[in-house]
Amino acid sequence: MIPYGKQNIAQQDIDAVVAVLQSDFLTQGPVVPQFEQAVARYCQAPHAVAVNSATSALHVACMALDVTQNSLVWTVPNSFVASANCALYCGASVDFVDIDETSGNLCVLALAEKLRHAQETGRLPDVVIPVHFAGQSCDMEAIAKLARQYGFKIIEDASHAIGGRYQSNPVGHCDYSDICVFSFHPVKIITSAEGGMAVTQNEALAQRMRSLRSHGITADPALLTEPSHGPWYYQQQALGFNYRMTDLHAALGLSQLAQLDQFVATRNKLAQHYDALFAQVEGVTPLAQSDNQYSAYHLYVVRIADSTRQLHEYLVTQLRAQGVFAHVHYIPIYLQPYYQQQGFKAGYCPASEAYYHSAITLPLFPSLTAPQQQQVVDTLSQLLSDWQHTQTALKE
Numbered sequence: 448m449i450p451y452g453k454q455n456i457a458q459q460d461i462d463a464v465v466a467v468l469q470s471d472f473l474t475q476g477p478v479v480p481q482f483e484q485a486v487a488r489y490c491q492a493p494h495a496v497a498v499n500s501a502t503s504a505l506h507v508a509c510m511a512l513d514v515t516q517n518s519l520v521w522t523v524p525n526s527f528v529a530s531a532n533c534a535l536y537c538g539a540s541v542d543f544v545d546i547d548e549t550s551g552n553l554c555v556l557a558l559a560e561k562l563r564h565a566q567e568t569g570r571l572p573d574v575v576i577p578v579h580f581a582g583q584s585c586d587m588e589a590i591a592k593l594a595r596q597y598g599f600k601i602i603e604d605a606s607h608a609i610g611g612r613y614q615s616n617p618v619g620h621c622d623y624s625d626i627c628v629f630s631f632h633p634v635k636i637i638t639s640a641e642g643g644m645a646v647t648q649n650e651a652l653a654q655r656m657r658s659l660r661s662h663g664i665t666a667d668p669a670l671l672t673e674p675s676h677g678p679w680y681y682q683q684q685a686l687g688f689n690y691r692m693t694d695l696h697a698a699l700g701l702s703q704l705a706q707l708d709q710f711v712a713t714r715n716k717l718a719q720h721y722d723a724l725f726a727q728v729e730g731v732t733p734l735a736q737s738d739n740q741y742s743a744y745h746l747y748v749v750r751i752a753d754s755t756r757q758l759h760e761y762l763v764t765q766l767r768a769q770g771v772f773a774h775v776h777y778i779p780i781y782l783q784p785y786y787q788q789q790g791f792k793a794g795y796c797p798a799s800e801a802y803y804h805s806a807i808t809l810p811l812f813p814s815l816t817a818p819q820q821q822q823v824v825d826t827l828s829q830l831l832s833d834w835q836h837t838q839t840a841l842k843e
């Protein structure tokens with residue numbers, strides 16, 4: 448079976464983790480700040496805060512931006528549930544902006560339209576969370592322009608997009624957002640096993656996130672609100688969590704970061720090869736790429752023309768039966784039973800639903816070979832023509 452994604456672990460990664468195991472600190476040691484500084488440097492942003500997952504990063508990012516039970520957060524349906532759950536953790540309300548079916552990313556026109564309407568009804572969002580789907584940056588300049596006009600904050604969910612670029616700056620530069628979040632889950636571009644990072648240009652936001660990831664506790668003399676009781680003294684100043692990354696995870700992440708550009712270059716090369724092969728296959732269209740960005744290509748997604756639920760299910764099931772572990776990203780978040788219980792109805796974001804029933808994620812990872820890519824393309828095109836023959840036979 449060809450998996451849809453998998454991590455690349457080299458001897459240098461193993462050595463880095465073993466070195467931490469043999470050191471004095473398994474957690475709260477020197478490697479976490481080293482990893483943070485390396486990611487900040489990579490993104491050309493001043494601050495990075497490491498946590499134990501992107502989900503935690505999204506949560507502390509929302510809290511740092513004052514998302515509370517009175518707040519409203521908007522994101523897109525075409526994402527992992529964590530992009531919306533972070534708002535609910537804060538007791539806030541969540542709502543969804545439809546996507547552009549051709550790219551899978553937030554549709555800026557739909558956002559502008561929804562904002563106009565929200566202004567009329569008096570319920571503008573406090574925070575919008577665009578998701579850089581499959582590794583392709585959203586149109587952040589346009590979203591930031593709307594943020595200034597309507598007064599909302601922006602968290603980029605860049606779980607798919609570390610190593611990508613937007614307008615020639617690294618994703619995570621945060622020129623058009625308040626905070627940008629990365630995931631280091633093994634299926635993502637680089638991994639720390641579990642792990643996440645929140646990057647920002649704003650020092651106060653970084654400080655709040657740093658406090659929240661560790662119980663809201665500080666021992667920094669500069670931050671104490673009353674005189675120290677002695678060398679053991681610390682203060683809990685907010686209600687935080689234990690969202691800390693360990694030094695073992697940070698060592699793996701730091702070692703992987705050194706290979707990031709190579710991984711992304713390989714992913715781009717493999718994606719271009721798929722694009723060339725699919726150009727010969729009628730009815731299969733890769734995701735549209737805009738030219739003001741360089742995708743990190745976390746996922747390689749194709750859309751099936753004139754797709755139906757039956758055809759979509761047939762293709763993904765048969766691909767798996769024939770050794771190609773295809774996947775589907777994503778079930779629109781609001782179609783999940785939990786979100787249906789919150790009152791969302793099927794049909795709410797038509798482009799997201801049409802996209803969902805036509806999109807197939809195909810295997811993409813740095814060690815994927817050209818013969819494997821050929822096998823993926825041949826299997827999918829054979830299945831499509833089998834389906835067409837069956838449909839024609841049924842009509843006759």
Ligand SMILES: *Cc1c(COP(=O)(O)O)cnc(C)c1O
Binds near residue numbers: 501529629641
């Ligand atoms: C993977 C992912 C997350 C969650 O990442 P974790 O590190 O597993 O918590 C959030 N958003 C998106 C878009 C993701 O793909």
